[in-house]
Amino acid sequence: MSLAPRLDFRQTQQLVMTPQLRQAIKLLQSSNLEVTAFVEEELERNPMLEREEATTAAPAAPDPVERDSFEATQSPSIADAPIEADWSAGYESGEALYPSSRSARADAWDEEGRSLEEIAGERPRSLREDLAEQARLAFGDARDRLIAGQMIALLDPAGRLTVPNAAFAEALGCPEEQVARVRSRMQRFEPTGLFCADLRECLAVQLAEKDRLDPAMQALLNNLDMLARRDMPGLLRVCGVDAEDLTGMVAELRHLNPKPGALADADPAPPVVPDVLMRRAPDGTWLLELNPETMPRVLVNRGFHAVAQTGTRTKEDRAFLAEKLQAANWLVRSLEQRANTILRVSAEIVRRQEGFFRHGVAHLRPLILREIADELQMHESTVSRVTANKYIATPRGVLELKYFFTTAIAGTRGGETFSAEAIRHRIRDMVDAEPADDVLSDDAIVEQLRAEGVDIARRTVAKYRDALRIPSSVQRKREKSSPAF
Known part of the structure; x- marks a missing residue:
């Protein structure tokens, strides 16, 4: 056996977490408020970035030679695989669910001569x-x-x-x-x-x-x-x-x-601003689009880079400009990739949970991250980051994307499964409908659910009942028999 030193070639593959890749992952899992704050910091640090102000006119297509842009309002709607939907009576049109904040008159005045902008800017007294x-x-x-x-x-x-x-x-x-x-x-x-x-x-x-x-x-x-x-x-x-x-x-x-x-002295809860807007198309299908109010508009100013490059004399200045240009390009691409990923994941969630939008929470299907990841050819961690702190405005309210992922409960009829959220909703309905002289025990709830095809254990019913803050059957019977309580 030779112990002499020697040189060997070895080929390996490894993933290197560059600062740009870490930035893209951070943006993917951040909320719209965090992304907006991050973009504002980058606009202050990077002279190659500039903010594109929103205009009422339709934005022109960006010149691929002069500058790269990310325009949230130009994001396409996900309609390549439409879902046929029965828009139930009583639902308003999708457009009515999202009134524009610009419709309010900013020049209105109150009886004291103050404008609405001044009133909104006042800090309430503690x-x-x-x-x-x-x-x-x-x-x-x-x-x-x-x-x-x-x-x-x-x-x-x-x-x-x-x-x-x-x-x-x-x-x-x-x-x-x-x-x-x-x-x-x-x-x-x-x-x-x-x-x-x-x-x-x-x-x-x-x-x-x-x-x-x-x-x-x-x-x-x-x-x-x-x-x-x-x-x-x-x-x-x-x-x-x-x-x-x-x-x-x-x-x-x-x-x-x-x-x-x-x-x-309680501070008012900040309103939840949805990242994705859901509406009905004229043909009855669902359409999704990014909320333009939550997506920052940034541009890479290549004209400024060209002017600044002609005035540089040292190698350090040229390296600084090249670094800032690369960072600006990467930020624009990261924002665009984040928007497209959110739309793709949201569209797949809506496609799989069609019954929920048509008939309510009782028809919510069991869904896990792996199913969405396999369908979109993504990693589960990517889907988890996309659905974290993201909200979608639906005809049934503004919901977090995580809401649609629930565990499966087996059924008594073979391969049929039920969503845990739907079972919790069913338990709530059963308790609300019980008469005062016939309060349902946990065992009675189990028997009724099994008659409906749900294979569930008594301890699971008790756990769901506690999570819903529903008292025990003994306590409910005492409350319903005593009007004072």
Whole structure:
């Protein structure tokens, strides 16, 4: 055996994750907001990129010699394999589902002379700012305003104030009676029920504001643990009322706000902007197109590159221009590839879930990533990235693309399978339709589903019921037999 050094040639294949490839993968799995933010950063960093402003006129075809472009509004609709659809009565046309935001009059004015743009740009006041304004109007004494400011600062997100009055008095060097008086007045601030130590006091303040805090209601508040256990006989005994009065008292509690601070200071949820728009073609087929509001428009300015290249004198400058040009070209191609991939995956999902769009969630088919990947000749990870954080506007609402992927539950009739989401929907319908004198147990639900051809276990029904926040049959029977609950 020779131990002498030697040279060998060896041929291997390996995937190298270049920065450009990592960028394309990141764009593929990012939401439209993240893509827009990334493109804005690239526009600031790369002088070879420029933003193409949207125009009302039809955009002209880009010159392949002068510049490369990515125009989202020019993305073709997926109609090469149309799906025949029965557009049920009561559905609006596809165009009516997506009204243009440009239809609003930006030059409209309110009664104070402010335009709608100025109103939309105003920042709503926070809860603490609103409470500070109420404190300035309610208290004329400087020490009272100081106590009120400390209480506002220590308010928790739910609107509770767990610090006792004695602690405030000791920290601020004032009588405890003065702290209690300020706190009692601030509990009547809007929204009513703030600055209370616990839930019982919060509900009591709101009832007192409505002049409904009688002895029977106070007894109910003192026994909220019994109300949580749904101990109706015990509540009837401690409150000294009949079943009809107790039903009305519980109904009053349900109309109160247990966490006034959470709702008053909650930020409005941002609206979901769909990435794909779905509409019906004149021949009754489904058409998909990218939402132009979510796709950035960027161009590679080759004219600027040509002018800048003529003025370069050093090798480093030419290398910088070549690098930025390559990065701009790659970004444009990545955006275009991302748009085409989203459209292809969305079209295949719509094709396979036609029954859902025609008849509802009960006809949602089992679907996994591998089926879409095999049909489109993609990798499962690519389909997973495409469907993450992407939404499609359908006649049945704006849904995440991940919604259409559900596990399969075997049927009792051979090869038939059912979607887990459809089974959960069926369980919800069965529970909603059950009479008060015949509440369905988990075993009864299993028997009924098996009669409909679904091979499902009792533990699976219990798991789906818990996920739907449906109480057990014993608890439902108690609730339906007791009108107070």
